[in-house]
Amino acid sequence: MLTKLTKSFLFIVIGIIANSCIEKFDPDIDDYDDQLVVHGLITNLDEPYIIRLSKTSPLDEPEFRPYTGATVYVEDDEGNNYAFPEVEPGIYQTNSFTGEVGTSYRLDIVTATGDVYQSDYQELLNSSDIDSVYTVTETRPTEDPYYDEVGLQFYVSTQMISSNQLYYMWQLEETYEFNSDYPLEYTYSGRFTPYPYPLEFFTCWATNQIEDVFLFDASDLSSNELQKVPLQYVNTETRRLSIRYSLMTNQFVINEDTYEFFKSVQEMNSGGDLLYSIQPYQITGNIECLSNPDEKVLGLFWVAGKSSKRIFIDRPENMLFYYEICPVNTQGVPFISNYSPSDWPLYLTYNNVGVLGIVGRSCVDCTQRGGFLAKPDFWIDK
Amino acid sequence: MILLSLSFNSYSQKNIVLIPKEYNGLNWSQFVEKLENHYHIRFFYEDDILSKQVVSIKDSISLNDFLEMEMRNTNLHFLDDGNGNYFISKSEISNYDLSDLFISDEKEPEIEDNDKTNENYLKTNNDYANRTIIIGSRKKAKNGKKCTISGYVRSSENNDPIVGCTIYIKKLGIGAVTSSSGYFSITVPKGLHILTASSIEQNEKKITIDVRSEGTLNFFMEKRLVSLDEVVVTGDSYDNVRSTSMGLERLAIKNVKYIPQMFGEADLLKVALMLPGVQNTGEASSGFNVRGSPSDQTQFFINNVPIYNTSHLFGFFSAFNSDVVEEFKLYKSNIPAEYGGRLASVFDITTTEGNKQKFSARGGISPIMARLFVETPVQKEQSSAYVGFRSTYSDWILKRVQSPDIRNSRAGFYDVVTGVNYKIGDNHQIELFGYLSSDDISFSTLADYKYENIGGSLNWRYRLNSKSKFNLSTVYSRYWFEEANHEVALNAFRHQFEIDNYKLKGVLNFIPNNNHNISTGFESTFYSIQRGKHMPLADQSVVSAINLGSENSIENALFVSDEWKILPYFTVYGGLRFNNYNFLGGQNVYHYENNSPFEEETIIDTSFYKNGEIVKTYNSFDFRLAMNYMLTTSLSFKASVNSLHQQLFQLSNTISISPTAKWKMADYHIKPLEGYQYSVGVYSSPDATSLELSTELYYKTVNNLVEFKNGADLTLIEIPETEIVQGDLKAYGIEFMLKKKSGRLNGWLNYTYSKSEARVQSPIIENEINYGNPYPTNFDKPHAFNLVVNYKFNRRFSISSNVVYNTGKPVTYPVGIYYLDGRRIINFSGRNEYRLPDYFRVDLSVNVEGNLKAKKFAHGSWSFSVYNLLGRKNAYSVYFKNEDGKINAYKLSVFGAPIVTLTYNFKFGNYAD
Missing domain, CATH: 3.55.50.30 (Phage tail protein beta-alpha-beta fold)
Structure with missing residues (x-):
């Protein structure tokens, strides 16, 4: 009937906390069917325009599966028709016209089986020039709490010229010069042969399209300058920045629908926030099947004001690189005759103290690492 | 004598x-x-x-x-x-006068048939209360056979009212349940009766009464001494079988103390997830999905204050301090008419009243947080005050997580609960209550989140006479969040959202006789939502400030209900609620071209409504019908039909609800949600066992469900109707529950089979989700099995365990790849076409009490608990990354290993204290 004085303390002596974990996972997916995929772009530049028609491919065999035999043409709002003949399977191309700012364009496709597809009208917006593309040295945390990676963050600054240039997209293409780890000094195919041009496979250039697209919505901005919009980040764990690096930035002034489309692409490809990931969905573009409205068509026909800028970056100073360099097997040389002839030719080089050793081909041949020996036309040496 | x-x-x-x-x-x-x-x-x-x-x-x-x-x-x-x-x-x-101590209105020496009384007395040995208590006097007796007895049931420990105690006369098949002030009223024929009183935390008590006229019966109930074995959920065996309430779950904090839990923190709401029909979307989700409904269809009240976000730290902890919470009730099928505005369920959380006798304090320290609770009388017997505080220091845990995003995050939160209760005479009680829960989370270097629930209520309870009482509450509640995003300096922004509500609610309860329990009242709520203020954050930021403006509405309701006992074995509950909802100006309302989607391009006209002007009114009638047919004294059949309307809902396009999901009210274009639920059930509590069996079958439909269009931008929705689509939801299921409430082995076991499916159709393709085809909701888990079991070896040693199994939640998987200009893009399946692997978890705790000496300064106990004993890596989510030209699937498990906690508890006093 009366309260007893109770005072209780909860005291935890040991608390071992487990980590959350992320691991690879193999879902059982069995639901696949072919869908038509369309991609087409018209710009304000005098360049060949390409419409690509393909079919979706299963997850485990990703490939571009061309859709051939279609009749493809673009129609503008003044009634002009431009045919896109098929130049390669699935690639329909023309350079018979140049996009005009202010004109709207529509894509029409008639397949060999008589199905008709059509996009909506898209108005071509004016392009705006890129002010600058530049880099800033930045570090980033990694999975290892005691180690941060270092690298270059690329930024772009540009200007909006008119008030309808509200949505921006940047697509990037990188080209970099890099070296093999060693010159090729000897080959061995039963006997040692000095290689006549040790540096023949030493320097390469590699070109890659950057998978990510970069988007910016300027509709809420108060200023008409876009400054320091982040593009890609390149760390020093690879050879990309090791000698000289070039980045081609293509800037597109796009409309809201195109922005939303690529925003969805970005969202759906990134995996998103760990805890609050958004509901995934099939991205619908602007192409409809007129002959069968229930058929869902993937992809987009878009028009954009395009401008480009290429920059070159030398190997950053005072920055350590962490890519692996091939070991040189000097101990194996006395026993080289024991190698099976099926492994011939063996490649040999001098290690850093001048002792001859065996190395793998990719250590002396940069083409093995995705490079080409020919210097690209646009390349400007340091 | x-x-x-x-x-x-x-x-x-x-x-x-x-x-x-x-x-x-x-x-x-x-x-x-x-x-x-x-x-x-x-x-x-x-x-x-x-x-x-x-x-x-x-x-x-x-x-x-x-x-x-x-x-x-x-x-x-x-x-x-x-x-x-x-x-x-x-x-x-004399022994006969003992009853006078319990009877306040009459004292009259009575000459009695000695033998009979002695017999009663002799039978009962050590149970004082088992003597005959005389109520009223023959002199006062009026003509007619029946008399009303009323009174208060209080705790012998601290004089607190015992809420929800069942007073039952088995022989007559009549009973009553005490109200929140411990008050009950029961009408019985004159003569000798055995009255059984039972409640969750108290020992069952049998009182023999001799009713002579109307009178008062106040009595105390003793706390159960051995709380070790308590994992009991409902009040007592009769309650579930006899009451008309269906789908009512009650849980008291003291009873879940020993259930093994994450980080050893006693968390009532997490235990709620082990009840049938209650789900969530994973470890890190706020909110509950009750019977296949989205979490915004469940309303949370703590002492009448609505709470909009019930969790701390991304949903890992509930926002209610376990020291303060007394119990909660969850209504999931028949929702009493006094509650409205949410379709699925009501969580009604009651805090302690504060000790009116004695200063008292308790507290705790865990690896995650510390808490302290203090209660004290202000004027003894008259008034009490209490305050509870809880705060975290969990950063050290986050630092141990591998992911750099989490490692560099900071998480802070605290909550405060405070109240004052004041009794004026016998018939008035004033209660003042305040609640604050605050989170401050910094997510890596990318974004900071702050969110806060704050609210208070002032209650006046007035007992008009023995048959009626009145309760008036004024309530204020606010939820706000602020998101600061500095991922990109150029458009770094700060975004604020806020919802306020002011409520006045009055309920008159009238029990004219045993066969009727009438409740009527009104509720009036003013809502105000600040839809979002968007501001530039850093100097470099060129974000322009945007104010999305505010929304206001007023919601009025009148309700009346009666629980009518038509026959001793047949009871019907009927309720009616009239809702009047007004969406108010100042507001711009856009008008769109006929038959075209709501888009900025299709706006043809705009009308402006002045401040306070009614933009749109929605009136609706809700009805509640429930009945209980007793087949035997321990077996009953129940059925209920409910119709409900909901004007306030949450906007979210994430799979789990994040703290920054905004609330939105029905407006000119977006209609209130409308729901129906039909349930039938069989309840049994076999005599002479502590078992309780029940099964319920339900079917529900929801119209005007609110969903986002695919790819909608959530932060800055300037015109809501352009981003929102409305659809339907259909859910059904069957729940089986077996409880063993006492004994060495006790606990519960339940299995639920359920389905929940949504559909958003529209003549306009862009407005459809999943191309207009039905899809399972994110929380559709057809098979769910929960086992909570406790085995007590002796008074000092016990083992508890949970086993949780459910079907993996639905998920949308990639089914193909395609290329756009050389870039790979993932093509996804229909919405929620696939499922995550099944969820399975076993928890275990071993509890050892210190010695049982009566005379000791302090009592200690050890609790060793393992959460996720098998270390199973249950998938919280699966996501796909486009890496080096390959699509890789990743599975995120929030807890990938067993979590072991060794807890030492101690308190002053002995084991039983």
Whole structure:
């Protein structure tokens, strides 16, 4: 009937906390069917325009599966028709016209089986020039709490010229010069042969399209300058920045629908926030099947004001690189005759103290690492 | 009339010797308390007669001699009944008069049939309360056979009202349940009856009453001493079988103390997830999905204050301090008419009332947080005040997580609960209550989140007479969040959202007789939402400030309900609620071209409504119907139909609800949600067992479900109707529950089969989700099995375990790849076409109590608990990354290994204290 004085303390002596974990996972997916995929772009530049028609491919065999035999043409709002003949399977191309700012364009496709597809009208917006593309040295945390990676963050600054240039997209293409780890000094195919041009496979250039697209919505901005919009980040764990690096930035002034489309692409490809990931969905573009409205068509026909800028970056100073360099097997040389002839030719080089050793081909041949020996036309040496 | 104690002398506690050192100088209440603590004795007296006295003991003296002496000095009388019960009174006492201590309105010596009374007494041995209590007097008796008895049931421990205690007369098949103030009223024929009182935390009590006229019956119930084995959910065996309430779950915090939990933190709401029909979308999700409904269709109240976000730290902890929470009720099928505005369920959380007798404090420290709770009388017996505080220091855990995003995050939160209760006379009580829960989370270097629930209520309870009472509440509640995003300096922004509501609610409860329980009242709520303020954050930021403006509405409701016992074995509950919802200006309302989607391009006209002007009114009638047909005294069949409307909902396009999901009210274009639920069930509580079996079948539909269009931008929705689409939801299921409420082995086991499916159709393709085809909701988990079991080896040693299994939640998987200009893009399946792997978890805890000595300064206990004993990596989500030209699937498990916690608890006093 009366309260007893109770005072209780909860005291935890040991608390071992487990980590959350992320691991690879193999879902059982069995639901696949072919869908038509369309991609087409018209710009304000005098360049060949390409419409690509393909079919979706299963997850485990990703490939571009061309859709051939279609009749493809673009129609503008003044009634002009431009045919896109098929130049390669699935690639329909023309350079018979140049996009005009202010004109709207529509894509029409008639397949060999008589199905008709059509996009909506898209108005071509004016392009705006890129002010600058530049880099800033930045570090980033990694999975290892005691180690941060270092690298270059690329930024772009540009200007909006008119008030309808509200949505921006940047697509990037990188080209970099890099070296093999060693010159090729000897080959061995039963006997040692000095290689006549040790540096023949030493320097390469590699070109890659950057998978990510970069988007910016300027509709809420108060200023008409876009400054320091982040593009890609390149760390020093690879050879990309090791000698000289070039980045081609293509800037597109796009409309809201195109922005939303690529925003969805970005969202759906990134995996998103760990805890609050958004509901995934099939991205619908602007192409409809007129002959069968229930058929869902993937992809987009878009028009954009395009401008480009290429920059070159030398190997950053005072920055350590962490890519692996091939070991040189000097101990194996006395026993080289024991190698099976099926492994011939063996490649040999001098290690850093001048002792001859065996190395793998990719250590002396940069083409093995995705490079080409020919210097690209646009390349400007340091 | 000879004292019956003579025959029980052997049980008497004559050998209690009082030592001056221990007892001298105490005041009476301390003296009594100390004695009660140390010996198995109990004192009964009216508080005013002894409270001012100071005990003076100069030499060792036996208790009875001391009392004898003391009483002579003070003109009081005492009686020792030989069973350790001591009665002190102003007047001479006999065993018959003992009942007077419980009966406030009549004292009248009665000549009784001695034999009969003695028999009653002799049967009951040590249970004091089992004597016949005379109610009223024959003189006062009116013509007619039935009399109404009313009174209060209070806790013998701290005088708190016992809420939800069932008062039941088995022979007559009639009963009543105590209200939140412990009040009950029951109408019985005159004569002798055995009345059974039972409640969750108290020992069942049988009282023999002799009813002679209308009168009062106040009594105390004792706390169950051994709470170790308690994992009991519902009040008592009769409650579930006899009441018309369906799908009502009750859980008291004390009863879940030993259930193994994450980080050893007793969390009532997490235990709720082990009840049938209650789901969530994973470990890190706020909110509950009750019977296949989105979480925004469940309303949370803590002492009448609505809470908009019930969790701390991304949903890992509930926002309610376990020291403060007394119990919660969850209504999931028949929602009483006094609640409206949410379709799926109501969580009604009740806090402690505060101790009106004595200062008391408790607290705790865990690896995650620390808490302290203090309660004290302000004026003894009249008023009490309490405050509870809880805060975290969990950063060190986040630092141990591998992911750099989490490692560099900071998480802070705290919550405060406070209240004052004041009793004015017998008939008035005023309660003031305040609640604050605050989170401040910094997610890596990318974004900061702050969110806060704040609210308060002022309640006035007025007991008009023995048959009716009135309760008036004024409530204020606010939820706000701020997101600061500095991922990109150029468009770094700060975004704020806020919802406020002001409510006035009055409920009149009237029990004219045993066959009717009538409740009627009104509710009026003013809502105000600040839809979002968007501001630039850093100097470099060129984000322009945007104010999305505010929304206001007023929601009025009138309700009436009656629980009508048509036949002793057939009860019907009927309720009606009229909702009047007004969406108010100042507001721009856009008008769109006919038959075209709501898009900025299709706006043809705009009309402006002035401040306070009614933009749109929605009126609706809700009805509630429930019935209970008792097939036998321990088996009943129930059915219910509910219709409900919901004007406030949450906007979210994430799979789990994040703290920054905004609330939105129905407006000119977006219609209120409308729901129907039909349930039937069979309930049984076989006699002479502590088992309870039940099964319920439900079917529900929801119209005007709110969903986002694919790819909608959530932060800055300038015109909501352009981003929102409305659809339908359909859910059904069957729930089986088996409970064993006491004994060495106790716990519960349940299995639920359920489905929940949504569909958003529209003539306009862009407005459809999943191309207009039905899809399972994110929380559709058809098979769910929960086992909570406790085995007590002896008073010092027990083991508890949970086993949780459910079907993996639905998920949208990639089914193909395609290329756009050389870039790979993932093509996804229809919405929620696939499922995550099944969820399975076993938890275990071992509890060891310290020694059971009666005389000790402090009592300790060890609790060793393992959450996710098998270390199973249950998938919280699966996501796909486009890496080096390959699509890789990743599975995120929030807890990938067992979580082991060893807890040491101690409190002052002995085991039973």
